[in-house]
Amino acid sequence: MTLVVQKYGGSSVADAERIKRVAERIVSARKAGDDVAVVVSAMGDTTDDLLDLAHQVSPLPPGRELDMLLTSGERISMALLAMAIHNLGYEARSFTGSQAGVITTSSHGKARIIDVTPGRLQSAIDEGAVAILAGFQGIAQDTKDITTLGRGGSDTTAVALAAAMHADQCEIYTDVDGVFTADPRIVPTAHKLDTVTYEEMLELAASGAKVLHLRAVEYARRFNMPIHVRSSYSTKPGTIVAGSxxxxxxxxxxxxxxxxxxxxxxxxxxxxxxxxxxxxxxxxxxxxxxxxxxxxxxxxxxxxxxxxxxxxxxxxxxxxxxxxxxxxxxxxxxxxxxxxxxxxxxxxxxxxxxxxxxxxxxxxxxxxxxxxxxxxxxxxxxxxxxxxxxxxxxxxxxxxxxxxxxxxxxxxxxxxxxxxx
Amino acid sequence: MTLVVQKYGGSSVADAERIKRVAERIVSARKAGDDVAVVVSAMGDTTDDLLDLAHQVSPLPPGRELDMLLTSGERISMALLAMAIHNLGYEARSFTGSQAGVITTSSHGKARIIDVTPGRLQSAIDEGAVAILAGFQGIAQDTKDITTLGRGGSDTTAVALAAAMHADQCEIYTDVDGVFTADPRIVPTAHKLDTVTYEEMLELAASGAKVLHLRAVEYARRFNMPIHVRSSYSTKPGTIVAGSxxxxxxxxxxxxxxxxxxxxxxxxxxxxxxxxxxxxxxxxxxxxxxxxxxxxxxxxxxxxxxxxxxxxxxxxxxxxxxxxxxxxxxxxxxxxxxxxxxxxxxxxxxxxxxxxxxxxxxxxxxxxxxxxxxxxxxxxxxxxxxxxxxxxxxxxxxxxxxxxxxxxxxxxxxxxxxxxx
Incomplete structure (x- = not known):
């Protein structure tokens, strides 16, 4: 049995319709015989809306409480995604970072993943369910408080989960077809790369390419976990980030x-x-x-x-x-x-x-x-x-x-x- | 040191301004020398909005995922309340039902509280912080899944917490001045009761009086925990529910x-x-x-x-x-x-x-x-x-x-x- 980890960003789950479309894509992977673990971001602008609320009550909100607040975003999207999959006749169970054993440092707002112990996700998959994990969040090893990984954290969550579960593939779904030779909005003749090495992707990410977050690529290189960056709006193959x-x-x-x-x-x-x-x-x-x-x-x-x-x-x-x-x-x-x-x-x-x-x-x-x-x-x-x-x-x-x-x-x-x- | 448990309903924390007002009330209790543990509901219409979202993706959402979804409501309000208190110069820490040891049955959407083991809240209070607990939610004893207690659940959470922490008072803040002899919208001469026994309050709640939830009163009677029902918009004393x-x-x-x-x-x-x-x-x-x-x-x-x-x-x-x-x-x-x-x-x-x-x-x-x-x-x-x-x-x-x-x-x-x- 092949285990695929799929990660969907905020724009892929921005509303009920898009969540249903993502559910269909997950179910088609299940129908093809794959086991699937999913990492999901908060819906569309949820994180920014929550930040607005925070600044309405406090100009300098404490990091612990800001993380508690922001992590409600993935809680909403992952539960809705589980419902949408359930509605298509497949079993799905959502888990917070804390439930899924995403252990991090205690640096609120920019915690780093120390370890992932996805026992509950593995059990869910063993029982035939799709396991859904909230991206971007974890639990601090020492304080047991809820943490967030900072922007781009859901990519890192996906790669870390794929490594911890020894997944066969880690697919990062995004709003572009893959990694391009330049931003197509600036260079119309830019074309998609079929493959790119970890080192090159690190340099591209550090130089402003937004398609993958730097830390996710670092994590992938460390665990030699290939990433497939692809569009959530098409079934075309994207870019494989792999190899030295x-x-x-x-x-x-x-x-x-x-x-x-x-x-x-x-x-x-x-x-x-x-x-x-x-x-x-x-x-x-x-x-x-x-x-x-x-x-x-x-x-x-x-x-x-x-x-x-x-x-x-x-x-x-x-x-x-x-x-x-x-x-x-x-x-x-x-x-x-x-x-x-x-x-x-x-x-x-x-x-x-x-x-x-x-x-x-x-x-x-x-x-x-x-x-x-x-x-x-x-x-x-x-x-x-x-x-x-x-x-x-x-x-x-x-x-x-x-x-x-x-x-x-x-x-x-x-x-x-x-x-x- | 007196320990007071205060519960604020959804209308008391409906927006940033009201949250700040609640924070001021909590801080004035701290200034008066009381230790304070707070139970808070979701902001205003949040729960209904989340239910709407759920029904957009699935006509019959599974209970486990519905509870995961709905519990994000209190997560938002409690984090914001902690920030607002922090902004007034006092320490505050928010905890989910799961973190606070609110152990329930596994009956999603209508779980019953089995036990409350508020060790982390007690530690926060011992360190001088206001402890804030998400109302309406807990963790199932057997499955470890997140549960909700159903409508009125936050009242029950407050009484259960007060009993578990041996609080001196349990104050339920609401949008009326207390328990009335009749609904003042129907009977203009209705007046507020200063006291009412558990048994009478049970009969009133079972007969349609909405000011307190039946299960909260049952819990209070079982643990002989007096409840002070009062308005979050005034400082007048409300109604004490106590005694047989x-x-x-x-x-x-x-x-x-x-x-x-x-x-x-x-x-x-x-x-x-x-x-x-x-x-x-x-x-x-x-x-x-x-x-x-x-x-x-x-x-x-x-x-x-x-x-x-x-x-x-x-x-x-x-x-x-x-x-x-x-x-x-x-x-x-x-x-x-x-x-x-x-x-x-x-x-x-x-x-x-x-x-x-x-x-x-x-x-x-x-x-x-x-x-x-x-x-x-x-x-x-x-x-x-x-x-x-x-x-x-x-x-x-x-x-x-x-x-x-x-x-x-x-x-x-x-x-x-x-x-x-």
């Missing part, structure tokens, strides 16, 4: 795709004394505020003044917190001012083949130069090149790189509205 | 109040052969359909035919099910037809003093007669007289009895919209 780039054949395509990210902002710290420890102090202040820094540029210091400018990028949503934290240390660090710029964009080229091909960088920068895109910051990894540019240049930069590396396909890309979590 | 009528002084008021009920219907089984076992068979059929019968009247059989009519009352909502079940046994029982009448009303007079005062019945029937109310059925207990009449006569019957027994007060009655569960 070490195992790739030599003739593997050079480049997998172009990712872009509009969610970052840039902070420039002006005229910092160019002495050991000053830069470190700046980044310590930001890190202490629990803010992730992405890219960093330090200008060459002018000998006359012995001072330098330091720029770094961070999530836009953390901008205010970082500015406040830095402002407080102005005298201590001795900088002259702070600039905040939220009109930047980041474009990244990702491909396992890039390791052994030194020509990639040259083509990359020539393409951007010919497109008139001014580069503000650069960062690279073994299989990725990223640059920061003006946000108004971002679409053109994506198109230019997609064209320069000949990533276009014949297949027409299909894009649907909405995002899951 | 055995302990009442002789000069205790004869009559506590007049209750009425529009929720019942009457079924008449026509021309039943007047032989032993036929009536029993009728009631067996109805009972097998899990329908509660209230009052029964069997007409005197006419000797000529050897047949008789049997009438009984039942909840209107069970009318269709009862008619279907009876129709199937028509040939077996040998009756000639069925009549369904949902235009009846029931009025009841309740008072512990009635036991030792034979004049009550005479006054009761004279008052109804003078008011021109035609009596269709009669039932009595030691401390109650109930009659069924036309629903159009019901208000007049309530007023006539209230007047005849001189129950009017000087205090003006206050009525608010909405009901809890």
């Amino acid at each position: 780039m070490e195992d790739l054949p030599v003739e593997q395509a050079l480049i997998s795709g172009v990712a872009h990210d509009r969610s970052e902002a840039k902070i420039t710290v002006l005229s910092v004394p160019d002495e050991p420890g000053r830069a470190a102090k700046i980044f310590q202040v930001v890190t202490d505020a629990e803010i992730n820094i992405d890219m960093i540029v330090q200008n060459v210091s002018t000998k006359a003044t012995g001072r330098t400018d330091i720029s770094f990028t961070l999530p836009k949503t953390d901008g205010a917190a970082a500015m406040t934290a830095l402002q407080k240390t102005r005298d201590e660090i001795g900088f002259e001012g702070l600039l905040f710029d939220d009109h930047i964009g980041k474009v990244s080229l990702v491909g396992a083949g890039m390791r052994s091909n030194p020509g990639v960088a040259a083509t990359f920068f020539r393409a951007l130069s010919e497109a008139g895109v001014n580069i503000e910051m650069i960062s690279t990894s073994e299989i990725r090149v990223s640059v920061v540019c003006r946000d108004t240049d971002l679409d053109e930069a994506v198109r230019a790189l997609h064209e320069a590396f000949d990533l276009g396909g014949d297949e027409e890309a299909v894009v649907y509205a909405g995002t899951g979590r | 009528m055995e302990d009442l002084p002789v000069e205790q008021a004869l009559i506590s109040g007049v209750a009425h009920d529009r929720s019942e219907a009457k079924i008449t089984v026509l021309s039943v052969p007047d032989e032993p076992g036929r009536a029993a068979k009728i009631f067996q059929v109805v009972t097998d359909a899990e329908i509660n019968i209230d009052m029964i009247v069997q007409n005197v059989s006419t000797k000529a035919t050897g047949r008789t009519d049997i009438s009984f009352t039942l909840p209107k909502t069970d009318g269709a099910a009862a008619m279907t079940a009876l129709q199937k046994t028509r040939d077996e029982i040998g009756f000639e037809g069925l009549l369904f009448d949902d235009h009846i009303g029931k009025v009841s007079l309740v008072g512990a003093g009635m036991r030792s005062n034979p004049g009550v019945a005479a006054t009761f029937f004279r008052a109804l007669s003078e008011a021109g109310v035609n009596i269709e059925m009669i039932s009595t207990s030691e401390i109650r007289v109930s009659v069924v009449c036309r629903d159009t006569d019901l208000d007049e019957a309530v007023r006539a009895l209230h007047e005849a027994f001189d129950l009017g007060g000087d205090e003006e009655a206050v009525v608010y919209a909405g009901t809890g569960r």
